[in-house]
Amino acid sequence: AQSVTQPDIHITVSEGASLELRCNYSYGATPYLFWYVQSPGQGLQLLLKYFSGDTLVQGIKGFEAEFKRSQSSFNLRKPSVHWSDAAEYFCAVGAWNFNKFYFGSGTKLNVKP
Template structure:
């Protein structure tokens, strides 16, 4: 069965520091991969997605993610974090044979001045 693991429940970074959020998946074929962000009290907004092709994908708000098949990973990165990036981040994998997503449990990001 498909599964998504986000090993870090909570991360704290200083404003201006770099960020990497980890995501590992379990899926038989090449997956469809997504990162969503949820600001407090809000729904989820898509940051970026990977379907095929270039394994480094660029998203909104200066985020990028790299698909590494050998490690079954799709880690999210940002070179310089802003206070407004404080939110909850979800990694998700979509299956080829349907429209169902499988979400990780999320990583909560705190940004300190």
């Protein structure tokens, strides 16, 4: 069965520190992987996506993610966190036709000044 696991419910980092949010997926075919961010009162915004090719993908706002097939992981990283990055982050895997997405339960990021 398709599923996405985000093991960290809450994470707190200091501003300027590096960040890694974990995501593991279970999917029976070639995964199409996504990271979305939801700021308070806003909808989900696409940060980045992986379909094929280079396993390190760059996204908006200085985020990147690395696809590791052997570990079924797609972790999100940022070298230096800004206070405006405080939000909830969702990892998702998409069906082959991009018509259904399976989301994780989200990771809330808190940024300390």
